[in-house]
Amino acid sequence: MSDTQNSKCFTVSFIVHQSFTHIGPALESLFANTHTAHHIYVIINSGTSVQIEALRAAYPSVQLIVNHEPKGFASNHNQVMRLAQTSFVALLNDDIRIHPQSLDVLLEYMEDHPEVAVAGPQLLNPNGTPQVSVYSDPTLLRMVYKISGLGRFTQAGSPLRDWLQHRNRGKWVKLESWTENTSARVVPVVKGTAMLVRRQAYEQVGLMDESTRVYGEEVDWHWRFRKHGWQVAIVPDATITHYGTMQKLSTANTLEDRKGILNYFLKHRSLWQQLIIRTTIVVSHMVFAAWFLLWSPQRAHEHYRTALMGAFWHRESTTGHE
Secondary structure (H helix, E strand, C coil), X not given: CCCCCCCCEEEEEEEEECCCCCHHHHHHHHHHHCCCEXXXXXXXXXXXXXXXXXXXXXXXXXXXXXXXXXXXXXXHHHHHHHHXXXXXXXXXXXXXXXXXXXXXXXXXXXXXXXXXEXXXXXXXXCCCCECCCEECCCCHHHHHHHHCXXXXXXXXXXXXXXXXXXXXXXXXXXXXXXXXXXXXXXXXXXXXXXXXXXXXXXXXXXXXXXXXXXXXXXXXXXXXXXXXXXXXXXXXXXXXXXXXXXXXXXXXXXXHHHHHHHHHHHXXXXXXXXXXXXXXXXXXXXXXXXXXXXXXXXXHHHXXXXXXXXXXXXXXXXXXXX
């Protein structure tokens, strides 16, 4: 690694939580396929001392940050962005494989487009097919559709979604996640799995909001960048395989997903829209709780907790990075 002040050098942030299965292969793909000098941080959000020391011994050039207690997605990456001295920071999941020169391509694009605050690659499924890499801004109708449970019928990989897209009926629905990424373009949101971020931009706009632990942080963050005149871009010439898409949203994680949606509306939408989102969360998840009560009390309890969150959760003024 060269001097971190070098303009042709960037900082990398990985997060490891409990499972150390992916971090080794992710690091190997970074070393093998990235030519630009880089300084790597791996945040250990949860792990045993044996796992941590094994990782330290295997990759002595990697700087480990070991949390005393688990933190959220935003809190972890924010730690690295505060430490970074390079012009760009790559925020990466550990369950990825970086393809040849993908991060170099992203870096070159960012250097050639100084108006861009965040650039993301085209994510791929393990079988090589394109994975959703771009999102539209949340709208009231779509979020109600999602929270109500109807969204599962058109989620990525669902038969109905595949049928609509194969028959070009997806053109009726103007969603970024349904749009093929054939060339670099400006978009509302890139998926938080892999993002190259400009330090100048986040120093102006602020770091990611730490109000939630997981899900939706990039949607708020990228909106804030755009509000301040920056752009967000997808660069499909850069490709990264992402394995985490195979994991469905669990009942336990649904609370954080709904909290992320509510947090966005509390920050960026009118009071009447906030009330509709709250009501939809409460009613939908009370119905789900009643449905699961007889045959899965644990899932019923998680839905009940989500309903309570929807009714009573409020943002803490100290957790945002506006």
